[in-house]
Structures are given as C-alpha cells and as structure tokens.
Amino acid sequence: MRALTCLRLLSVLLVALWAVTATALADSKKAEHALKAYNDTLKKAEQTLKLPxxxxxxxxxxxxxxxxxxxxxxxxxxxxxxxxxxxxSQLDQLGPKPESGTEDDTIAKKRDIIASNLAKLQGIQTQLEVAALSASQISDRAAEIERDHFFQRVFEPSQSILNPALWYRGAATIGRVSTNIFRIFKSWLSGISDADGGAKLWAVIFCLILAIAGGIGFRRLLARYIGPDLSDVSPSALSRLWRVFRGLGINILSVLVAYWFAGFSLDLLGHLPLQIQRIGWTLMAGSVFVASVQALTQGVLAPARPVWRLAMVDDAKAMQLRGLLNLASIIVALGFVLRELGSVVFLPPAYAAPVSAFVAAGVAAILAMCLLVARPAPQGTEVEPIFPNERPGGFGWVSKFRIVLWILIVAVAIALILGYLSLARFMMAQFVVTGSLLATLYLAHHLIDELVGTGFGPGWAAGDFLRKTVGLSEVAIARLGLLMGTLGDFLLVFIGLPLVATQWAYNLADFKGWITTLFFGFRVGGVTISFATIASALLAFGIGLIVTRLVTTWLDGRVLARTQVDRGIRDSIRTGAGYLGFALAALFALSYAGVDFSNIAIIAGALGVGIGFGLQSIVNNFVSGLILLAERPIKVGDWIAVTGGEGYVTQINVRSTEIKTFDNCSVIVPNSSLISEPVRNWTHEDTRGRVKVPFGVAYSSDPDQVREIVLKCVEKVQKEHRILLHPAPQVMFMNFGASSLDFELRIHIPEVDWTLVVASALRFEILSAFRE
Known part of the structure; x- marks a missing residue:
C-alpha cells in the first residue's frame, strides 16, 4: 500500500514536470529553428558586404x-x-543538492531534469542575444558603408560650371534621355497600335487628356466643397492656417487622382512595361512636390488676398516671392526627374553632373532674388504680425537666418566654380525640400495651437461638451488644452524629425534601428534600459493611481458618508487609503519594470545614510504626518493655535499641515512641529467652548443688581444665539479695580466657532441695559 502511494506520487510529479517542461521545450524548439535561420541570414549578410x-x-x-x-x-x-x-523558481524550491547524506531518487532526478532544461534555455537565450548583437553590428557596418558611398557621391569632383564642355555634355545628355524615352514609348505604342489598327493609340491620347482634365476638374470640385470662404474680409488665424493645409491636400489629391486614372486606363489598354511605370512614378513624385510647394506659397503669401496672408509682406513682394519659390520647386523637381530618367534609360552616372549644376545654379540664383525681394521693411513701418514671434517681411525664423542663407549662396557658388557639382546640388535641393518640410511643420504647430485654443473655447462643440457634459472648469480645460498642444508638438517632432533627417545622410532603416533599440532596451554598464518597459511601468503606475482615486472617492462618498463619522476621521481614513494606494501602485510599477527587491538591504542602507544627513527632516515630517493621521491629535476642520498662527486646519499632507487663519492667510506648519511642540486645539474632543466677557461698573453700583441685569441680558441673547444652560451662565466678581468694580460673565456655547459673535452680542446687550 505504501509502495503504491509512492508510485502514484511519483506519477503525479512526472506528469506535472512534463506539463511544465513541454511548453519550455516547444519554445526552445521554436527558438532553435529560428537560430538556424538567423545564422544563415547573418552569413549571407557577411558575404554581401564583401561584394564590390x-x-x-x-x-x-x-x-x-x-x-x-x-x-x-x-x-x-x-x-x-x-x-x-x-x-x-522550480530549481530554487528543490534547493541545492545536499553535501552529505542521502536524497530521494525522485527529487534528485527531478532536479537534474530541471537543471538540464534551465541550462538549455539559458544557452538558447544567449545564442539569441549573440545573434541580435551580430545583426546590429553588421547593420552598423552596412550603414557606415552606405554613408561612405553617400559622401563619396556628394564630394566627388567634376568639371567647373565655367567649363563650356559641361553644358555641351548636358545638352547631349538631355538629347540622349529624350531619344531613349521616345524609343521606349514608341515601342510600346507601336505594339498596341499594331494590335488594333491604331485605335488604341488614339485611346491612349484620349486617356491622357481625360486624366489631365479629370485632375483639374477634381481639384475644382474639392475647392468648391471643402475650400475656404474667401469672401470673409476678416478671417481668423485658424482660418488662414487651415486654408494652407486644405490647399495642400487638394493639390496633392488632384495630382494623385490624375496619375492614378492615367495609369489605370493605360494599363487596361495594354500591359505597361516596367520602364514606363518607373517613368510614371518619377513624373508623379515630381508633380506632387511642385503641387505641394505651390499650395504652401499660395496659402502663406496669398498674393491676391492680403487678409488671408500669413507672411507680413505687401502684395508686390508676395507675388514675386510666390513666383520665385514655385520656380525653385520646378527646377528641383525637374532635376530629380532628369536624374531618375537617366537611370531608367541606363545612362552612366557622369551624365548627372550637368543636371546637378543646373539645379544648384538655378536654385541659388532664385534664393538670392528672394532675399533681395524680402528685404526688411524700412524702420518706422508698423505691421501687426499674426504670430507673436513674427517680424515684418515673412516668418520670424526666416528673418533670423538671412545671413546664413547668404553664406549658403556663396558656398554653393564656390562649389560650382571648383567643380563640386553634386555638393552644390545637394545643398540647394535639400534647402528647398527641407525648407518646405520645416515650413509645413511650423504651420502645423500653429494650427494645432489654434485648433486647441479655439476648439476648446465657448461656442464650439468640443468646448461646450467639456463644459456642459463633462463639467470641467475653465482651469481644467486650459490644462487639457496645454496637454493636447504638447502632445501635438511631440507628434510633429516624432513625424517630422525622420522626414527631415531622411533628406540628409540618414534613412528610414536608421530610425527603425533606433526605435528597435529604444523598444527592446540598451545596456548602460550592467543595467538594461528599455523605454517600452519604462512606459509600461508608468502606465501601470498611472492605472494604479486612477484605481486609488476611484477607491478613495467611493470609500468617502458611499461608505464613510453613511457612517456619519466625524469629518476629521473621514479625512484621515481617505488620506491614509490614498497613501496606501500610492505605495502599492509604486511597488507594482517597480515590480513590472523588473526592479529586484532582493537588493532591498542595499537600498535601505543607502537610504539610511541619506536620512542620517540630508533627508532626516523630510522623513521626520513624513513620519509625523503618519502619526497625525493615526493618533488624530488634530484633524481637518479643527481650530488650533500654534507658534506660527491660529486658525482652521484645511489640509494634512505628507510633509506639512496647512492652516487657514482668520485673516485668510495660509500658514504651512511642518508636521514634526505639531508633534514635538504644544498645540492648542479648541475642537479636539468636542466643539463646545466657554466665552468670557469682562466688564466694569461704578463703585456705587449694587453687585447683586449688576448680576441680575447681566443674566437677563444673557437670556435675551440666548434667543438669537445658542447659549448652553448647563453649565449655567455665571457672573463672577473678579476684583476691585482702580476706578470700577470688575466683573466677568462666563457662558458656554455648543460651537466654539461662534465665540466672537456671541461675545460681541453680549457686550452690545449689556451696554444697552446699563444705559437704561
């Protein structure tokens, strides 16, 4: 029987062990298969980097x-x-193998299986970490090679712009590009025309005309239904900014619709060759860029509509600047198209030099003309800017970079003369592209501010919802608006920074690698920092605080309110529950972040040293606050008198207690002072209080009659103010004064808060009775 029981126990243990290890073995097999694929990919990557x-x-x-x-x-x-x-954890529960004595074979066998499984899992984890590290290192080498190629292309010397041979070769390049592209289209058109007697050729022409007309018609349709009301003679800043982005969206959508319709219809007529598709994509990218810049210049400068203008320039300057900036975008787009078309027809890279010279020289000349046109207005001319930091002559941040732009023009001119054509083209092209992106982000930043500021205002749907439905105060709405604006700025940085950086020596692969590093963590010494873990811990902490707030609100409003306990007790319980919830939320967040509490002794030792020096007073006040909540010598609502003043306790915090004096002055008293120093509490046990009213009468007065008159005065005042009859009011003969008989009236009232009011009413009544 005993053997049978042991056998059953052994079977249960083996089944449990198999169930626990089965999942681990499945994960380990999956990881082993993945490791094999990782190693193959890493070997191929190493071999690829060796290729010239x-x-x-x-x-x-x-x-x-x-x-x-x-x-x-x-x-x-x-x-x-x-x-x-x-x-x-399973291995720790079994404990180490005993050094002496015997051990049950079942436990020893189980320990060996678990130890073997642990070693296998740790080995796989180490191999995965090595594979991740190798991938990161190889990716860094590839990025270094890519940047070297980039700088070699940019700083590759060529012929000077003053050399006529450069322009002769450029004309020949354009001729060869045009000829080759014509041959591509001719080959495709001849194929579809021979197949249907030339009918499809006319269909192609009709489709292209229809695509252009459709794009124009679609743009007019969008402008009619979602465009701004330009008849408004006094548009707001929000309307001006929104007009820019509506125009940007209308232009881009119109170009995309036109190219989509052309590509779709031509593909139906006959299969488009890959080269024609690449030509179409290149033309579409250039057209989208030109349309975007045109929308920005039209929205910001608004030559024909000064009331809609964002840049503070006159009509003539606005017209000239719009034309120059649109021309610069056309030159950049034309250079991009020519370079891409050269790769489509397989021209050698050397033929790109004339295109680079054309783009750099053209954009530099246009930039110089823009700076001359947008000269600052003469002194004494007052122009009211839309944005607080804006100056007459354009965006405020553009005026600050005027000298830098002139230096850029001179640098481009020198590079063109010395033959660094790719460098000159890169600087000018990136100036136009990056400037357009920065202008868009700049306008988007102000649009978000205006949307938040206006949308949360009275009369708007969002503002009315927050005020009437949610019930937020004006201060809460202002803070919410600040939060939304800040989140919008972070979103713009998160989106705009990669877009701007990709125009220079970085690409999306760099940002993806950085995001992966931030998400999965990086090591600083022996500590792994993972922003994903930190964000999750902060989220868990925030959820814990919300739950704590809900619990304390429910506890105070539903439970404590029905017990009819004292207000001070309710505040103490609610505050203590809040502290407990805060501590639990912090512990949960730290545990989720992976903080090892086994080293709590080291942390406690460090805290002990800190407490012994700089944190002693803080910890003293914190502990005193806990004592105040536990023993409750004072509570919220009490009338107390301390060294710093006298008044009502309004709040008991972790470090200090706030007292509101009768002069409406807040006195912040450290909690340790309330524990270690004497405190007079008028409402500690109950709210009853004694009122003393001293007065004097002439020596010729009858003391008994005085007492009788004063007690009658008490009866009259008692009708309006609650004066306790037990203990009974007393008139005490206090002293023989220098010129009067000194008496003192002593009464008790149920609310000590009314001491001053009752004493004043008694004095008025006694004086009136003595005069009668």
Whole structure:
C-alpha cells in the first residue's frame, strides 16, 4: 500500500514536470529553428558586404532584413524569459543538492531534469542575444558603408560650371534621355497600335487628356466643397492656417487622382512595361512636390488676398516671392526627374553632373532674388504680425537666418566654380525640400495651437461638451488644452524629425534601428534600459493611481458618508487609503519594470545614510504626518493655535499641515512641529467652548443688581444665539479695580466657532441695559 502511494506520487510529479517542461521545450524548439535561420541570414549578410560596388538600395534592403532579424531575436529572447524564471523558481524550491547524506531518487532526478532544461534555455537565450548583437553590428557596418558611398557621391569632383564642355555634355545628355524615352514609348505604342489598327493609340491620347482634365476638374470640385470662404474680409488665424493645409491636400489629391486614372486606363489598354511605370512614378513624385510647394506659397503669401496672408509682406513682394519659390520647386523637381530618367534609360552616372549644376545654379540664383525681394521693411513701418514671434517681411525664423542663407549662396557658388557639382546640388535641393518640410511643420504647430485654443473655447462643440457634459472648469480645460498642444508638438517632432533627417545622410532603416533599440532596451554598464518597459511601468503606475482615486472617492462618498463619522476621521481614513494606494501602485510599477527587491538591504542602507544627513527632516515630517493621521491629535476642520498662527486646519499632507487663519492667510506648519511642540486645539474632543466677557461698573453700583441685569441680558441673547444652560451662565466678581468694580460673565456655547459673535452680542446687550 505504501509502495503504491509512492508510485502514484511519483506519477503525479512526472506528469506535472512534463506539463511544465513541454511548453519550455516547444519554445526552445521554436527558438532553435529560428537560430538556424538567423545564422544563415547573418552569413549571407557577411558575404554581401564583401561584394564590390554595392548600391544604396541593396544596402538599405540588407539593413532592413538585419533589423527585422534583430527585432525577431529580441522578441524570442523576451518570450523565453518567463520560462527561464519559472524554471529557476522550480530549481530554487528543490534547493541545492545536499553535501552529505542521502536524497530521494525522485527529487534528485527531478532536479537534474530541471537543471538540464534551465541550462538549455539559458544557452538558447544567449545564442539569441549573440545573434541580435551580430545583426546590429553588421547593420552598423552596412550603414557606415552606405554613408561612405553617400559622401563619396556628394564630394566627388567634376568639371567647373565655367567649363563650356559641361553644358555641351548636358545638352547631349538631355538629347540622349529624350531619344531613349521616345524609343521606349514608341515601342510600346507601336505594339498596341499594331494590335488594333491604331485605335488604341488614339485611346491612349484620349486617356491622357481625360486624366489631365479629370485632375483639374477634381481639384475644382474639392475647392468648391471643402475650400475656404474667401469672401470673409476678416478671417481668423485658424482660418488662414487651415486654408494652407486644405490647399495642400487638394493639390496633392488632384495630382494623385490624375496619375492614378492615367495609369489605370493605360494599363487596361495594354500591359505597361516596367520602364514606363518607373517613368510614371518619377513624373508623379515630381508633380506632387511642385503641387505641394505651390499650395504652401499660395496659402502663406496669398498674393491676391492680403487678409488671408500669413507672411507680413505687401502684395508686390508676395507675388514675386510666390513666383520665385514655385520656380525653385520646378527646377528641383525637374532635376530629380532628369536624374531618375537617366537611370531608367541606363545612362552612366557622369551624365548627372550637368543636371546637378543646373539645379544648384538655378536654385541659388532664385534664393538670392528672394532675399533681395524680402528685404526688411524700412524702420518706422508698423505691421501687426499674426504670430507673436513674427517680424515684418515673412516668418520670424526666416528673418533670423538671412545671413546664413547668404553664406549658403556663396558656398554653393564656390562649389560650382571648383567643380563640386553634386555638393552644390545637394545643398540647394535639400534647402528647398527641407525648407518646405520645416515650413509645413511650423504651420502645423500653429494650427494645432489654434485648433486647441479655439476648439476648446465657448461656442464650439468640443468646448461646450467639456463644459456642459463633462463639467470641467475653465482651469481644467486650459490644462487639457496645454496637454493636447504638447502632445501635438511631440507628434510633429516624432513625424517630422525622420522626414527631415531622411533628406540628409540618414534613412528610414536608421530610425527603425533606433526605435528597435529604444523598444527592446540598451545596456548602460550592467543595467538594461528599455523605454517600452519604462512606459509600461508608468502606465501601470498611472492605472494604479486612477484605481486609488476611484477607491478613495467611493470609500468617502458611499461608505464613510453613511457612517456619519466625524469629518476629521473621514479625512484621515481617505488620506491614509490614498497613501496606501500610492505605495502599492509604486511597488507594482517597480515590480513590472523588473526592479529586484532582493537588493532591498542595499537600498535601505543607502537610504539610511541619506536620512542620517540630508533627508532626516523630510522623513521626520513624513513620519509625523503618519502619526497625525493615526493618533488624530488634530484633524481637518479643527481650530488650533500654534507658534506660527491660529486658525482652521484645511489640509494634512505628507510633509506639512496647512492652516487657514482668520485673516485668510495660509500658514504651512511642518508636521514634526505639531508633534514635538504644544498645540492648542479648541475642537479636539468636542466643539463646545466657554466665552468670557469682562466688564466694569461704578463703585456705587449694587453687585447683586449688576448680576441680575447681566443674566437677563444673557437670556435675551440666548434667543438669537445658542447659549448652553448647563453649565449655567455665571457672573463672577473678579476684583476691585482702580476706578470700577470688575466683573466677568462666563457662558458656554455648543460651537466654539461662534465665540466672537456671541461675545460681541453680549457686550452690545449689556451696554444697552446699563444705559437704561
């Protein structure tokens, strides 16, 4: 029987062990298969980096694959962590193998199985971490090679802009590009025209005309239904800003619709070759860029409508600046299209030099003309800016960079003369593209501010909802608006920073790698910092605080309110529950963040040293606050007198207690002072109080008659003010004064708060009775 019981116990233990290890083995097998694929990918990546003449596209694809591998490896590592922790806990429960004596074979066998499984899991986790590290290192090498190629292209010397051979080669380049593109289209058109006797050729022409007309018609339709009301003679700043982004959206959508319709209809007539598709994508990208800049200049400068103008310039300058900036965008887009078309028809890279010279020289000349046109207004001219930091002549931040822009023009001119054409084109093209992005982000920032400020105001749906439905105060709405504006700025930075950086020596693969590093963590010494873990811990802490707030509100409003306990007791219980919830939320958040509380002794030792020096008074006040809540020598609503003043206790905090004096002055008293120093509390046990009214009468007065008159006065005042009859009012003969017989009236009232009012009423009544 005993053997049978042991056998059953052994079976249960083996089944439990198999159930626990089955999941770990499944995860380990999955990780092992993934490791094999990771190693193969890493070997191929190493071999790829050894190849000569790698293109930027190949390096970006390689980095994307490596970043995905790294993220997947770190994900598998994170998935193994709970299994490893659970296995360690099982091994810790079994304890170490005894050094002496015998041990049950079942426990020894179970320890060996768990230890073997733990070693296997830890080995897989280490290999995954090594694979993630290798992927990161290889990706960094690929990024370094890509940046080297970029700087080699940018700083590659060529012919000077003053060399006529450069322009002759440029004309020949355009001729070759045009000829090759004509041959591509001719080959495609001849194929579809031969198939249907030329009918499809006319259909192609009709589709292209219809696409252009459709784009124009679609733009007019959008402008009619969602465009601004330009008849408004006094538009708000929100209307002006919103007009810019509506125009931006209308222009971009119109171009996309036109190209989509053209591509869709032409593809129906006959399969579009890959080269024609690339030409179409290139033309569409250039058209979208020109349309975007045109919308920005039209919205910001508004040449024909000065009331809608954002930049503070006159009509003539606005017209000239819009034309120059639109021309600069056309030159940049034309340079982009020519370079891309050269790659489509397989022209050598050297033929891009004339295009670079054309773009750099043209944009530099236009920028110089813009700076001359947008000269500051003469002194004495007053122009009211829309934005607080705006100055006459344009956006405020543009005026500050006037000298920098002139230096940029001179640098481009020198680069063109010395033959660094790619560098000059890069500087000018990036100036136009980056400037457009920064202008858009700048306007978006002010649009968000205006949307929040106006939308949360009275008369708007959002503002009325927050005031009437939610019941928020004006201060709360202002704070919510500040929060929304700040979140909008963070969103603009999060979106705009990659867009701006990708125009320079960075690309989306760099940002993806950085985001992966921030999400999965990076090591600083022996500590791993993960923003995802920190954000999750903060979220858990926030949820804990919300739950604490809800519980304390429910406790105070539903439970304590029905017990009819004293207000001070309710405040003490609510405050103590709040402290407890805060501590639990902090502990939960720290545990979720992975803080090891096994080192609490070290932390406590460090805190002890800190308390012994700088934190002693703070901890003293904190502990005193807990004592005040527990013993309740004072509570909220009490009338107390301390060294700093006398008044009512309005709040008991962690470090200090707030007293509101009768002069409406707030006195902040450290909690330690309320524990260690004498405190007079008029309402500690009950609210009853004694009122003393001293007075004097002439020596010729009858003391008995005086007492009788005064007690009658008490009876009269008692009708309007509550005066206790037990203890009974007393008139005490206090002393023989220098010129009067000194008496003192002593009464008791149920509310000590009315001491001054009752004493004043008694004095008025006694004086009136003595005069009669």
């Amino acid at each position: 003449d790698l293109r930027s596209e190949q390096l970006q694809d390689l980095r994307t694959a490596l970043d995905n591998l790294r993220a997947d490896a770190l994900t598998n590592t994170a998935e193994l962590a709970p299994e490893i922790d659970a296995t360690k």
